Amino acid sequence: xxxxxxxxxxxxxxxxxxxxxxxxxxxxxxxxxxxxxxxxxxxxxxxxxxxxxxxxxxxxxxxxxxxxxxxxxxxxxxxxxxxxxxxxxxxxxxxxxxxxxxxxxxxxxxxxxxxxxxxxxxxxxxxxxxxxxxxxxxxxxxxxxxxxxxxxxxxxxxxxxxxxxxxxxxxxxxxxxxxxxxxxxxxxxxxxxxxxxxxxxxxxxxxxxxxxxxxxxxxxxxxxxxxxxxxxxxxxxxxxxxxxxxxxxxxxxxxxxxxxxxxxxxxxxxxxxxxxxxxxxxxxxxxxxxxxxxxxxxxxxxxxxxxxxxxxxxxxxxxxxxxxxxxxxxxxxxxxxxxxxxxx
Amino acid sequence: xxxxxxxxxxxxxxxxxxxxxxxxxxxxxxxxxxxxxxxxxxxxxxxxxxxxxxxxxxxxxxxxxxxxxxxxxxxxxxxxxxxxxxxxxxxxxxxxxxxxxxxxxxxxxxxxxxxxxxxxxxxxxxxxxxxxxxxxxxxxxxxxxxxxxxxxxxxxxxxxxxxxxxxxxxxxxxxxxxxxxxxxxxxxxxxxxxxxxxxxxxxxxxxxxxxxxxxxxxxxxxxxxxxxxxxxxxxxxxxxxxxxxxxxxxxxxxxxxxxxxxxxxxxxxxxxxxxxxxxxxxxxxxxxxxxxxxxxxxxxxxxxxxxxxxxxxxxxxxxxxxxxxxxxxxxxxxxxxxxxxxxx
Numbered sequence: 305x306x307x308x309x310x311x312x313x314x315x316x317x318x319x320x321x322x323x324x325x326x327x328x329x330x331x332x333x334x335x336x337x338x339x340x341x342x343x344x345x346x347x348x349x350x351x352x353x354x355x356x357x358x359x360x361x362x363x364x365x366x367x368x369x370x371x372x373x374x375x376x377x378x379x380x381x382x383x384x385x386x387x388x389x390x391x392x393x394x395x396x397x398x399x400x401x402x403x404x405x406x407x408x409x410x411x412x413x414x415x416x417x418x419x420x421x422x423x424x425x426x427x428x429x430x431x432x433x434x435x436x437x438x439x440x441x442x443x444x445x446x447x448x449x450x451x452x453x454x455x456x457x458x459x460x461x462x463x464x465x466x467x468x469x470x471x472x473x474x475x476x477x478x479x480x481x482x483x484x485x486x487x488x489x490x491x492x493x494x495x496x497x498x499x500x501x502x503x504x505x506x507x508x509x510x511x512x513x514x515x516x517x518x519x520x521x522x523x524x525x526x527x528x529x530x531x532x533x534x535x536x537x538x539x540x541x542x543x544x545x546x547x548x549x550x551x552x553x554x555x556x557x558x559x560x561x562x563x564x565x566x567x568x569x570x571x572x573x574x575x576x577x578x579x580x581x582x583x584x585x586x587x588x589x590x591x592x593x594x595x596x597x598x599x600x601x602x603x604x605x606x607x608x609x610x611x612x613x614x615x616x617x618x619x620x621x622x623x624x625x626x627x628x629x630x631x632x633x634x635x636x637x638x639x640x641x642x643x644x645x646x647x648x
Numbered sequence: 649x650x651x652x653x654x655x656x657x658x659x660x661x662x663x664x665x666x667x668x669x670x671x672x673x674x675x676x677x678x679x680x681x682x683x684x685x686x687x688x689x690x691x692x693x694x695x696x697x698x699x700x701x702x703x704x705x706x707x708x709x710x711x712x713x714x715x716x717x718x719x720x721x722x723x724x725x726x727x728x729x730x731x732x733x734x735x736x737x738x739x740x741x742x743x744x745x746x747x748x749x750x751x752x753x754x755x756x757x758x759x760x761x762x763x764x765x766x767x768x769x770x771x772x773x774x775x776x777x778x779x780x781x782x783x784x785x786x787x788x789x790x791x792x793x794x795x796x797x798x799x800x801x802x803x804x805x806x807x808x809x810x811x812x813x814x815x816x817x818x819x820x821x822x823x824x825x826x827x828x829x830x831x832x833x834x835x836x837x838x839x840x841x842x843x844x845x846x847x848x849x850x851x852x853x854x855x856x857x858x859x860x861x862x863x864x865x866x867x868x869x870x871x872x873x874x875x876x877x878x879x880x881x882x883x884x885x886x887x888x889x890x891x892x893x894x895x896x897x898x899x900x901x902x903x904x905x906x907x908x909x910x911x912x913x914x915x916x917x918x919x920x921x922x923x924x925x926x927x928x929x930x931x932x933x934x935x936x937x938x939x940x941x942x943x944x945x946x947x948x949x950x951x952x953x954x955x956x957x958x959x960x961x962x963x964x965x966x967x968x969x970x971x972x973x974x975x976x977x978x979x980x981x982x983x984x985x986x987x988x989x990x991x992x
Contacts, residue, residue: 322838417973629761
């Protein structure tokens with residue numbers, strides 16, 4: 305049997321059908337505290353990982369720190385939407401457009417590209433009404449509204465705001481480096497789905513970064529305050545971070561201000577437990593969102609501990625039932641032994 | 649680092665972004681000849697795998713062998729659709745309904761469940777026209793039309809035709825056992841997305857089965873003839889096996905009658921090269937269709953060999969470019985070294 309140069313991480317999630325394990329997701333997990341110390345590591349946590357949308361809360365720091373969010377009178381909903389990978393539901397789209405309007409801009413200012421809503425029900429309703437998707441339906445339109453408002457507030461030309469080297473992307477890069485402690489060099493840079501730069505960093509650094517973001521530890525007074533507002537806004541308005549039945553929305557609704565979670569494309573998930581000062585980052589090797597969701601829910605449940613009712617709710621999310629087109633239960637998903645034995 | 653009870657198979661596919669490998673798909677590959685001899689094996693090919701829709705061509709044997717296909721005057725298009733996981737495009741839906749009509753049945757006879765078309769463009773058009781999805785839009789509606797027509801031709805009550813123990817499912821099980829040579833016992837049985845039984849069998853047995861199906865070797869005269877008609881129909885009408893821009897359609901269009909391919913849910917792919925008497929079965933461990941597509945295209949290209957122009961076309965499919973919402977090239981997919989070094 306031939307082996308690849310880089311070995312796979314351990315199997316962390318199993319997908320079952322009948323009595324058989326049908327599919328397996330490998331992955332890595334990093335949990336760090338706000339002092340930067342490792343609490344838990346599974347798999348290779350030093351391998352560079354593109355965090356994609358899982359770091360939108362960090363990417364939103366310049367939007368709040370610059371005073372843009374306050375200048376345009378934005379509250380928790382708008383800040384949550386600036387951190388969102390939303391499902392393109394009418395409320396998300398309307399709020400994104402209202403943010404642009406306050407900054408004197410229209411949908412044509414967006415440089416994220418258009419796509420039909422992530423949520424199929426929203427696509428169907430849009431099509432039934434004779435509508436077509438615009439850039440405001442892009443799941444990243446809240447983050448881009450934040451970028452555009454920051455440009456307007458700071459008097460920076462917003463044209464080309466997605467490009468490497470534009471002042472807004474430089475401010476984002478500086479915030480990412482400061483919070484994660486990882487170098488963001490050009491050779492680690494890729495282009496994200498919404499056209500902005502994304503930098504590959506170790507899972508360790510992402511976990512450390514979210515511990516700092518959730519506690520303010522080591523960020524300085526102004527940045528710590530902005531970070532606290534952003535995390536609080538997402539936990540207060542979880543619908544605007546994702547959407548109907550989405551994992552981030554469900555987990556933060558369950559958490560009632562006790563946990564922060566954020567998904568990213570290609571199986572990345574970041575999270576924090578502010579009361580414990582812990583930051584969490586997981587990567588499902590194969591890029592599957594379903595695998596990363598089970599991983600992060602299981603890790604959060606394990607960290608909270610069996611006596612916490614929230615842990616039981618999260619553990620339920622880590623063991624979803626799978627049903628077919630007629631609603632018949634055909635299988636499920638569950639954390640694999642490499643995850644459960646580490647968490648207990 | 650903790651390890652799972654069952655180790656992951658080797659990394660066979662890499663997904664890149666910028667200069668970095670962003671995600672990795674593990675998997676197993678089995679290639680067997682019609683004598684049942686192994687030509688190539690990567691990973692654990694004895695592990696039971698649910699073949700799901702990848703074996704629809706075998707599941708269609710009773711439909712042809714019973715004489716149902718001929719009795720209702722069906723040609724290659726209908727036989728191809730009976731083997732399809734189609735995209736729910738208008739041509740697929742119309743053909744499925746016309747098959748039922750010839751057997752004196754309507755859409756209400758279906759027991760596969762309804763879902764919006766797999767192809768988003770088809771969903772949008774259906775919604776724009778004020779339509780709603782029915783069971784004929786289910787990607788398995790052609791296979792179910794085959795089951796229903798078989799019932800009608802044989803004078804069997806079609807009610808409950810999806811259930812374990814129904815004569816049609818027993819005939820399918822018998823055909824699956826005969827062609828793959830693997831026992832199909834109840835403890836290996838799960839329920840498929842379209843509600844029929846699916847049995848987990850070793851990847852080895854699937855590869856052997858497709859070598860037999862494509863050559864007729866060891867199947868007996870009548871079954872061999874039916875198998876030949878089914879494989880020929882799929883290769884002649886590849887649009888009706890999948891749909892616009894789908895991998896099966898594209899590969900069989902490229903193949904011009906030289907290769908048979910069929911995808912299944914959860915990362916299974918079966919294929920055959922009739923002129924070489926080879927059957928191929930791959931499983932992407934994590935269930936990703938994109939991973940399985942690269943694996944099967946790379947394996948087919950490798951088996952055909954560098955001097956074959958078809959191999960170059962398939963190798964291109966095994967190295968797709970990934971673009972973002974604005975059409976910017978952001979990365980790609982490629983066979984990993986464990987696959988390329990075995991194939992050369």
